[in-house]
Amino acid sequence: MKTQGVDVNVTINNVLKTLTVAQDESLLLALRRASYFSVKSGCDDGTCGICIVLINGKPERSCKIKALTVEGAKITTIEGLGDAERLHPLQEAFMETGAIQCGFCTPAQILHAKALLDENSNPTEDEIRHALNGVLCRCTGYVRGVDAVQRAAAKMRDEPVEPFTHLEQILPEDIGHLKLPESFYRRDGSRNPLPPLVFTPLEMTTTHIVGKPEVKVDAKKLVQGRPVFTDDFRREGMLYGALLTSPHAHAHIRRIDASRARELPGVRAVLTCEDIPRIKYASGGQSYPQPLPYDQVSLDKKVRHVGDRVAIAAAETLELAQEALSLIDVEYDLLPIVVDPEAAMQDGAPIIHDEPDTESIHDPERNIVHHIEAHAGDVDAAFGEADHLFEGTYRTPKQQQVHLEPHVCITYFDEDERLVIRTSTQVPFHIRRMVAPLIGLPVKQIRVVKPRIGGGFGNKQELILEDLCAHLTLATNRPVRMEYTRTQEFTSSRSRHANIIRYKIGVKDEKVTAANLYLIGDTGAYGAHALTVNMVGGFKGLTLYNPPNVQFISDVVYTNTPPAGAFRGYGAMQCQFGIEVLMEEIADKLGLDVVEFKRSNWLKVGEPMHLSKSLGEGREGVEQSLQTSALDLCVDIGRLATDFEAKRQKHRQQDGRYRHGIGMAVVMHGSGIADLDMASATLKMNDDGSFNLLIGATDLGTGSDTILAQMAAEILGIPLEDIIVYSSDTDFTPFDKGAYASSTTYISGGAVRKAALKIKEQILEHASLMLGGIDMHDLKLQDRQVKTLDGRSISLAEIGLSSLHQQNQHQIIASASHKSPLSPPPTAAQFAEIVVDMETGKINTERLLMVVDCGRVINPATASGQVEGGMAQALGFALTEEMLFDDDGQPLNPNLSKYRIPRAARMPAMDVIFVQTDEPSGPFGAKSVSEIAIDGVSPAMASALHDATSLWMRELPYTAERVKAALKKAGH
Numbered sequence: 001m002k003t004q005g006v007d008v009n010v011t012i013n014n015v016l017k018t019l020t021v022a023q024d025e026s027l028l029l030a031l032r033r034a035s036y037f038s039v040k041s042g043c044d045d046g047t048c049g050i051c052i053v054l055i056n057g058k059p060e061r062s063c064k065i066k067a068l069t070v071e072g073a074k075i076t077t078i079e080g081l082g083d084a085e086r087l088h089p090l091q092e093a094f095m096e097t098g099a100i101q102c103g104f105c106t107p108a109q110i111l112h113a114k115a116l117l118d119e120n121s122n123p124t125e126d127e128i129r130h131a132l133n134g135v136l137c138r139c140t141g142y143v144r145g146v147d148a149v150q151r152a153a154a155k156m157r158d159e160p161v162e163p164f165t166h167l168e169q170i171l172p173e174d175i176g177h178l179k180l181p182e183s184f185y186r187r188d189g190s191r192n193p194l195p196p197l198v199f200t201p202l203e204m205t206t207t208h209i210v211g212k213p214e215v216k217v218d219a220k221k222l223v224q225g226r227p228v229f230t231d232d233f234r235r236e237g238m239l240y241g242a243l244l245t246s247p248h249a250h251a252h253i254r255r256i257d258a259s260r261a262r263e264l265p266g267v268r269a270v271l272t273c274e275d276i277p278r279i280k281y282a283s284g285g286q287s288y289p290q291p292l293p294y295d296q297v298s299l300d301k302k303v304r305h306v307g308d309r310v311a312i313a314a315a316e317t318l319e320l321a322q323e324a325l326s327l328i329d330v331e332y333d334l335l336p337i338v339v340d341p342e343a344a345m346q347d348g349a350p351i352i353h354d355e356p357d358t359e360s361i362h363d364p365e366r367n368i369v370h371h372i373e374a375h376a377g378d379v380d381a382a383f384g385e386a387d388h389l390f391e392g393t394y395r396t397p398k399q400q401q402v403h404l405e406p407h408v409c410i411t412y413f414d415e416d417e418r419l420v421i422r423t424s425t426q427v428p429f430h431i432r433r434m435v436a437p438l439i440g441l442p443v444k445q446i447r448v449v450k451p452r453i454g455g456g457f458g459n460k461q462e463l464i465l466e467d468l469c470a471h472l473t474l475a476t477n478r479p480v481r482m483e484y485t486r487t488q489e490f491t492s493s494r495s496r497h498a499n500i501i502r503y504k505i506g507v508k509d510e511k512v513t514a515a516n517l518y519l520i521g522d523t524g525a526y527g528a529h530a531l532t533v534n535m536v537g538g539f540k541g542l543t544l545y546n547p548p549n550v551q552f553i554s555d556v557v558y559t560n561t562p563p564a565g566a567f568r569g570y571g572a573m574q575c576q577f578g579i580e581v582l583m584e585e586i587a588d589k590l591g592l593d594v595v596e597f598k599r600s601n602w603l604k605v606g607e608p609m610h611l612s613k614s615l616g617e618g619r620e621g622v623e624q625s626l627q628t629s630a631l632d633l634c635v636d637i638g639r640l641a642t643d644f645e646a647k648r649q650k651h652r653q654q655d656g657r658y659r660h661g662i663g664m665a666v667v668m669h670g671s672g673i674a675d676l677d678m679a680s681a682t683l684k685m686n687d688d689g690s691f692n693l694l695i696g697a698t699d700l701g702t703g704s705d706t707i708l709a710q711m712a713a714e715i716l717g718i719p720l721e722d723i724i725v726y727s728s729d730t731d732f733t734p735f736d737k738g739a740y741a742s743s744t745t746y747i748s749g750g751a752v753r754k755a756a757l758k759i760k761e762q763i764l765e766h767a768s769l770m771l772g773g774i775d776m777h778d779l780k781l782q783d784r785q786v787k788t789l790d791g792r793s794i795s796l797a798e799i800g801l802s803s804l805h806q807q808n809q810h811q812i813i814a815s816a817s818h819k820s821p822l823s824p825p826p827t828a829a830q831f832a833e834i835v836v837d838m839e840t841g842k843i844n845t846e847r848l849l850m851v852v853d854c855g856r857v858i859n860p861a862t863a864s865g866q867v868e869g870g871m872a873q874a875l876g877f878a879l880t881e882e883m884l885f886d887d888d889g890q891p892l893n894p895n896l897s898k899y900r901i902p903r904a905a906r907m908p909a910m911d912v913i914f915v916q917t918d919e920p921s922g923p924f925g926a927k928s929v930s931e932i933a934i935d936g937v938s939p940a941m942a943s944a945l946h947d948a949t950s951l952w953m954r955e956l957p958y959t960a961e962r963v964k965a966a967l968k969k970a971g972h
């Protein structure tokens with residue numbers, strides 16, 4: 001973008017600069033245009049705080065400041081901290097503690113912390129939380145950031161600082177002898193960050209790189225604010241794209257006229273439904289063939305929700321592109337609207353998909369996109385024989401993912417006239433396959449590049465902008481950039497399905513003998529992930545207690561609201577909320593100890609999962625049984641750490657305005673999609689003994705690049721720094737289904753392990769040759785060397801040089817693919833401690849503790865970060881987050897000031913304990929960890945709320961207004 005404007009002289013990072021800025025240009029845009037790419041944009045209204053820079057030492061939101069006004073100021077961005085040789089102590093501490101996940105918010109967090117430490121060298125934990133409160137982070141639970149600031153402050157005061165690590169304990173044979181480190185009892189009521197605690201069974205083998213809290217391989221570039229994200233890239237001649245969205249929830253487009261927009265100088269293309277071929281697709285990034293129906297087209301003649309696509313424009317500037325959109329004349333024929341899923345299923349409801357060319361909608365007249373049924377045993381007979389029958393209906397809200405980096409995409413033709421799509425996606429290979437027919441190019445003419453991603457949580461497992469951006473490049477033959485506004489993230493991306501969850505349970509002799517689940521899933525205007533999310537919900541929601549007689553029925557329903565899609569937890573968290581609360585209600589009604597009632601009923605090792613075959617993901621699944629679980633121990637360790645029974649006892653006597661409650665829930669998840677998910681990896685040896693690890697797996701900030709490299713390093717006997725990881729580029733990395741379904745550690749890890757074992761064999765073979773034909777079985781890889789039994793050794797660098805240049809010359813390289821017939825469930829116990837204000841209904845969460853069995857923990861720092869971040873997102877789901885719409889389908893809170901996600905200051909103490917098991921089907925015994933972390937908080941919160949108030953609240957979120965109303969109704 002060329003700017004004609006005013007010169008502003010500023011000192012940026014101690015260097016005098018002249019910025020030429022436009023009259024109304026924000027400092028944020030001026031700094032990014034001047035290549036200070038660490039300054040990020042994440043919202044439209046200054047709420048997120050990730051655009052923070054220091055102006056004369058004070059943190060300021062650069063999006064709210066006009067660049068014109070900073071003449072003479074001293075500005076600090078993260079690029080000005082530390083240097084290539086030496087990082088600032090805050091940068092070092094953020095790396096070391098695992099405070100960085102996606103890294104999109106990291107520069108702003110560090111700058112806030114720097115401003116604090118510049119004024120106060122020894123801040124309290126509360127002061128640090130308040131300093132970080134101005135910056136939203138959606139990946140972490142803020143815990144490691146607080147820890148990082150404490151460590152950096154101590155270091156800057158020249159006080160000794162222990163290296164960040166985890167606590168390890170061997171499991172005793174008898175839980176009665178188990179003692180936790182004193183800090184884990186939290187008897188002082190503090191919120192101070194604790195390192196994760198890892199319990200290991202005595203019989204588990206020892207590893208060297210696997211199991212260590214290695215610093216993330218991408219941490220340094222993230223902490224330095226290097227230009228690593230999709231939008232930190234400019235292409236000569238790049239145009240700016242913009243999307244016109246529908247102001248109406250349901251309408252036909254009677255007439256659309258873009259002529260005035262096209263005439264605007266600087267506008268290079270305007271495309272409407274009249275300019276783009278009508279090709280049906282489903283936007284969910286899933287394996288081929290994606291589940292039907294294909295109910296979308298790139299630009300349609302009908303709009304089905306506020307925020308639906310209407311037209312796109314590309315122009316020399318973003319302002320011009322937006323102006324062009326405002327000049328498009330659209331005449332709508334408004335249609336009746338339905339936003340409630342139960343109303344949408346009634347006869348006579350407005351039909352949302354009445355187009356004749358969408359196939360496989362189950363019942364278009366009643367807006368039912370999918371009707372799912374599955375059963376095992378004889379539910380009716382078992383209900384007839386039960387001692388007791390219990391029923392409960394639970395409601396969970398539509399939640400937005402709120403990844404801080406919006407959807408953003410840049411498309412261009414390279415020198416070979418191949419279309420390059422640089423995009424923030426979880427599924428680069430699916431995107432390439434899915435976009436090809438929409439834009440009329442063969443797959444081989446498309447290259448998808450995935451840079452670092454600023455969070456996704458499922459919302460980037462979706463074709464959102466790539467087809468539109470590519471259409472604009474095709475129309476203009478120019479590079480085009482498109483990015484969603486934060487409002488568009490709420491109205492035009494995806495969200496969690498809102499659910500109505502009806503359980504009926506039969507209990508005989510204190511055993512759950514039968515269960516029926518009727519699940520209504522609100523998929524919004526389109527059916528992306530509609531089938532699979534609700535299948536997973538039914539499977540997990542009926543397998544946690546796995547009664548032999550079981551029935552699942554689900555209707556997935558269109559409404560005139562923005563489409564639902566994939567979101568961490570993927571149906572399982574909603575249904576496990578329902579079943580866990582009902583199980584607790586049952587124990588309460590029958591006067592049973594809730595923990596023991598659940599324990600006698602939950603899925604046990606060796607038991608077949610009755611619905612695993614009938615509820616695959618979108619197709620028939622496979623028979624599975626549970627191979628490993630430490631759920632018993634997880635629960636008992638959590639009870640010990642929280643003093644669960646004693647607190648419950650004490651709470652029975654309390655009265656007054658503020659009431660304490662403690663709750664517990666158990667949850668399970670999966671590890672990839674059994675017999676479907678496939679990943680591959682390539683390892684290549686270099687002539688200094690280092691290795692390139694090429695993977696299609698997609699690190700969203702989760703640390704998957706790091707843990708996959710740890711697996712390879714473990715097998716090759718080398719430090720992590722000798723592995724150079726590259727992910728992902730459809731031209732250069734092998735296929736991976738992408739980052740979803742909790743599959744990366746388990747499935748992609750399986751591929752990396754196989755490739756590493758293959759390359760190890762090649763190395764030993766070559767070493768044998770170099771050592772005069774010594775038996776390969778007498779060789780071992782260790783400490784960057786191949787060692788013989790008689791004490792000789794040759795280095796990997798010598799082997800690399802020899803294989804490439806001297807003996808039996810060849811490239812030591814291996815690729816492997818992996819899929820699994822199983823999806824072994826991680827299991828966990830979630831504990832929540834709260835205080836309820838009986839007058840206002842406000843819940844203050846004091847502590848969240850998750851005790852998790854995710855198999856072997858590959859990296860305790862990244863794994864605990866996943867658990868803390870999952871609990872934080874779940875806390876929002878439980879207490880505040882809910883996308884709201886009026887009866888006309890107009891969104892009521894499509895921004896971050898009205899839709900409130902957790903901030904640092906009010907976060908509770910968050911603790912993570914791992915209880916390792918050795919999953920035989922997993923790489924090094926690993927299962928998954930990322931999604932189970934979000935599953936347990938809301939049922940544990942329900943349990944705690946009942947403990948505090950005697951209320952069973954069946955609808956989330958537990959806002960103060962909702963709790964207050966329930967208290968009032970109950971006579972408080």
Ligand code: FES
Nearest residue numbers: 102105137138139
């Ligand atoms: Fe904070 Fe991702 S690490 S938003």
